[in-house]
Amino acid sequence: MTKTFQKDEQNITLLMMNFIGKHILSATALSKEEIERILEVAKEMEPFARKEKVSDLLKGKVLATLFFEPSTRTRFSFETSMVRLGGSVISNYMMKETSSVKKRETLYDTGKVVSAFADVIVMRHPERGTVAELAKGSMVPVINAGDGPADHPTQGLLDLYTIWKQFGTLDGLTFGMVGDMKFSRVVHAECALLKHFGKSRFVFIAPEALKIPQELKEELESAGHEVLETEDLESVIGTLDVLSNTRIQEERFESHEDYEKFRGTYSISADLMVKAKDSMIVIDPLPRVDDQLKIEVDEDSRAKYFEQVTNGVAVRMALLALVMGRG
Amino acid sequence: MTKTFQKDEQNITLLMMNFIGKHILSATALSKEEIERILEVAKEMEPFARKEKVSDLLKGKVLATLFFEPSTRTRFSFETSMVRLGGSVISNYMMKETSSVKKRETLYDTGKVVSAFADVIVMRHPERGTVAELAKGSMVPVINAGDGPADHPTQGLLDLYTIWKQFGTLDGLTFGMVGDMKFSRVVHAECALLKHFGKSRFVFIAPEALKIPQELKEELESAGHEVLETEDLESVIGTLDVLSNTRIQEERFESHEDYEKFRGTYSISADLMVKAKDSMIVIDPLPRVDDQLKIEVDEDSRAKYFEQVTNGVAVRMALLALVMGRG
Amino acid sequence: MTKTFQKDEQNITLLMMNFIGKHILSATALSKEEIERILEVAKEMEPFARKEKVSDLLKGKVLATLFFEPSTRTRFSFETSMVRLGGSVISNYMMKETSSVKKRETLYDTGKVVSAFADVIVMRHPERGTVAELAKGSMVPVINAGDGPADHPTQGLLDLYTIWKQFGTLDGLTFGMVGDMKFSRVVHAECALLKHFGKSRFVFIAPEALKIPQELKEELESAGHEVLETEDLESVIGTLDVLSNTRIQEERFESHEDYEKFRGTYSISADLMVKAKDSMIVIDPLPRVDDQLKIEVDEDSRAKYFEQVTNGVAVRMALLALVMGRG
Numbered sequence: 001m002t003k004t005f006q007k008d009e010q011n012i013t014l015l016m017m018n019f020i021g022k023h024i025l026s027a028t029a030l031s032k033e034e035i036e037r038i039l040e041v042a043k044e045m046e047p048f049a050r051k052e053k054v055s056d057l058l059k060g061k062v063l064a065t066l067f068f069e070p071s072t073r074t075r076f077s078f079e080t081s082m083v084r085l086g087g088s089v090i091s092n093y094m095m096k097e098t099s100s101v102k103k104r105e106t107l108y109d110t111g112k113v114v115s116a117f118a119d120v121i122v123m124r125h126p127e128r129g130t131v132a133e134l135a136k137g138s139m140v141p142v143i144n145a146g147d148g149p150a151d152h153p154t155q156g157l158l159d160l161y162t163i164w165k166q167f168g169t170l171d172g173l174t175f176g177m178v179g180d181m182k183f184s185r186v187v188h189a190e191c192a193l194l195k196h197f198g199k200s201r202f203v204f205i206a207p208e209a210l211k212i213p214q215e216l217k218e219e220l221e222s223a224g225h226e227v228l229e230t231e232d233l234e235s236v237i238g239t240l241d242v243l244s245n246t247r248i249q250e251e252r253f254e255s256h257e258d259y260e261k262f263r264g265t266y267s268i269s270a271d272l273m274v275k276a277k278d279s280m281i282v283i284d285p286l287p288r289v290d291d292q293l294k295i296e297v298d299e300d301s302r303a304k305y306f307e308q309v310t311n312g313v314a315v316r317m318a319l320l321a322l323v324m325g326r327g
Numbered sequence: 328m329t330k331t332f333q334k335d336e337q338n339i340t341l342l343m344m345n346f347i348g349k350h351i352l353s354a355t356a357l358s359k360e361e362i363e364r365i366l367e368v369a370k371e372m373e374p375f376a377r378k379e380k381v382s383d384l385l386k387g388k389v390l391a392t393l394f395f396e397p398s399t400r401t402r403f404s405f406e407t408s409m410v411r412l413g414g415s416v417i418s419n420y421m422m423k424e425t426s427s428v429k430k431r432e433t434l435y436d437t438g439k440v441v442s443a444f445a446d447v448i449v450m451r452h453p454e455r456g457t458v459a460e461l462a463k464g465s466m467v468p469v470i471n472a473g474d475g476p477a478d479h480p481t482q483g484l485l486d487l488y489t490i491w492k493q494f495g496t497l498d499g500l501t502f503g504m505v506g507d508m509k510f511s512r513v514v515h516a517e518c519a520l521l522k523h524f525g526k527s528r529f530v531f532i533a534p535e536a537l538k539i540p541q542e543l544k545e546e547l548e549s550a551g552h553e554v555l556e557t558e559d560l561e562s563v564i565g566t567l568d569v570l571s572n573t574r575i576q577e578e579r580f581e582s583h584e585d586y587e588k589f590r591g592t593y594s595i596s597a598d599l600m601v602k603a604k605d606s607m608i609v610i611d612p613l614p615r616v617d618d619q620l621k622i623e624v625d626e627d628s629r630a631k632y633f634e635q636v637t638n639g640v641a642v643r644m645a646l647l648a649l650v651m652g653r654g
Numbered sequence: 655m656t657k658t659f660q661k662d663e664q665n666i667t668l669l670m671m672n673f674i675g676k677h678i679l680s681a682t683a684l685s686k687e688e689i690e691r692i693l694e695v696a697k698e699m700e701p702f703a704r705k706e707k708v709s710d711l712l713k714g715k716v717l718a719t720l721f722f723e724p725s726t727r728t729r730f731s732f733e734t735s736m737v738r739l740g741g742s743v744i745s746n747y748m749m750k751e752t753s754s755v756k757k758r759e760t761l762y763d764t765g766k767v768v769s770a771f772a773d774v775i776v777m778r779h780p781e782r783g784t785v786a787e788l789a790k791g792s793m794v795p796v797i798n799a800g801d802g803p804a805d806h807p808t809q810g811l812l813d814l815y816t817i818w819k820q821f822g823t824l825d826g827l828t829f830g831m832v833g834d835m836k837f838s839r840v841v842h843a844e845c846a847l848l849k850h851f852g853k854s855r856f857v858f859i860a861p862e863a864l865k866i867p868q869e870l871k872e873e874l875e876s877a878g879h880e881v882l883e884t885e886d887l888e889s890v891i892g893t894l895d896v897l898s899n900t901r902i903q904e905e906r907f908e909s910h911e912d913y914e915k916f917r918g919t920y921s922i923s924a925d926l927m928v929k930a931k932d933s934m935i936v937i938d939p940l941p942r943v944d945d946q947l948k949i950e951v952d953e954d955s956r957a958k959y960f961e962q963v964t965n966g967v968a969v970r971m972a973l974l975a976l977v978m979g980r981g
Binding site for chain 2: 714716742746767
């Protein structure tokens, strides 16, 4: 099983140049070559992400994390990546007051100002398009750590990295995605990234009201992939190489009642895992806040969601290094 | 006055091994040999805690501080310890949102995830047993920085360190503990640690309603110590080697009225200090929020509570180094 | 254009000694020689502030930022300065709970305790005099990052630095200050610092109700400067070397109605800039939260407010280095 993508030396150099100073705003904006390069650099970062080696690659560099909604997990992942490469972090923990109406400046101005302090900015915000807005003002690379329902490119990349590490390829696999296909930015980011690779089969498993958007389906099909839809996880699990689980998130619904209707539709249990291939892997962005992914599955060697945490550090190390020209 | 505990070389090596990867969850779980080892390593850490020397002992290591209730003082102490030994820190300052009902994962899962980022975790939480719960999921050492009324082992250790530095021993002393003997986790941690050492006398000074728990008293007695109880500080102060002051904390009472009854029962003043031995020391975990410990006492060379802040850094440096195998 | 102030070698050494361990509490407390020294060290810090060079000058040193009101911009500036010189930061992001009535200790005690952890403290607080109060307890230098309406010396210093970089001197210039002359601590700090230098002309441009305080005016006049007052920016803009813009801040008014009366009185636009000298510069402490400083002016090379962000890092690097004896 070969773990590198084919390309010649000259291309690598061009690709690396291509990342320097670049914003990482959206999964859809990345080319196949860029995705491959990120995954390859992530692989080089593994010993540092796994705490086996210490690095000074980003010594003297400063990361500003601007989180306008809480996400300790994602922030920790980026900050860990930065400090394990020898860099430093400044962080806007006062986000609420900062964004108060009384004293609010434009995100453009914030980008101007924070980029005078930092060498790279990682931003999360509950509203679509806000990260791109800040990036317009920024003189340094900005990485999108989730802008509401819109995008979450680094989560998608770490999912691809987990799959690639397991199978040695991103071509010709059967991806099962279960949960909220309509609103999940994780699923959308995964599809936007995976569509660049060789013919695969995408099986979207969701209740009628949370079906995959038609455009996304067509996009995958026109890229040469096969797309299947079902409401029944059990009937398809035996065909999958990857089971990508996403929560049915209350915050995406208009009322608690609407949410309750879909809660508990799916359950990944030890019983279910018996029906899956021995080589299938289960991935999940976490946190686990309901019974959709049962604790008993943790013991199964096919459960990769905790390993994904470390993979996320490797991928974010790769991105930080690449956009600052140290990839 | 000898400042080292007796043991042979082989034991030291075994002890050090004993700490690697170990959680520090409770004062009661530490053996005499472990306590002595921590104090001895703390002594080696003094020049770094006192800002006289710079260290790279923990370079490349990452501490995650997870504080689910505010305690700037304790968090600063651990974070200072970490960065002065060359390590880095990530911190969950969004604790409230993070622990919201909407998106709550189990502490076990949090332990799994955060331990993928960090090399050591320091956690504080208002509820008993929560730190142990997170530790179950963690792949790296977890240090308890206070779990509600239950325990606060590092505060107890820094109190012992302060006493040991002063007297060169922890045997045969008279300890006066004044304030809230019933609820104070600091007093309980001190007793759990001190009971391992040679015959001492414990004088518990508290109003009837805040008396020392019977079990704790019996535990000290069966370990060979003498235990006295009184409501009157003035009558016993002349006999004490150590006066350990603890606040009567409003948050431990059911109503403001219940609290007001006990407030102001004791007052450590310059007048009172006249009646104490020249060699007696006053210790206090701070903050000072009422009149129980008068400002005028700060000038007295027997007042050690501000020196304790630096001692706390030395002790926490020792613990961080020991659990990561650098002691 | 000479960019250094005249003085002999012996004086420099004396001045440097003068800063070690010193608090920076107020613009009014700084002598001409001290101001000059700070600006000269800031100039040496420029390559580090501009991210052109990496420094280990403050390796092993710890900065504690104590912000009792939010100001991400100012905190980022200090923290960036510290980490770019190789130092570390601890930060009291829990400020609200920390300062709760229930558990409040005096600022004197906080100074005692935090100075046991840190090598330098930077503090911001909404109330006048609070920083000086904490400084009384502190065993390490304390820098005022704004204490309510009272003072904000580092903002004043970075404004002077921006002017000095532009003109090579602080003597004989015409300073136009527009906006809130009555409450703006930035304007007051600028005047307190500039009054030490050779005869200049100060033009205060404000509505009647926000006029410059009489004492400040007299202070400048008795120091040999010329002082003019007007309500009309347009009529004087052609005479200015520096236009220092300050927001008319809602929080300084008793009611929203009072504030609305003065909002929008002034507008710095491309049209207005046509009437200004080619060599005039526009400075502004930011954030920009209203229309007083139009976005179209950003393109004008005379607009220095974003460059001021980097200048602020250089000045704060200088102060951190000087008070810790590394200037």
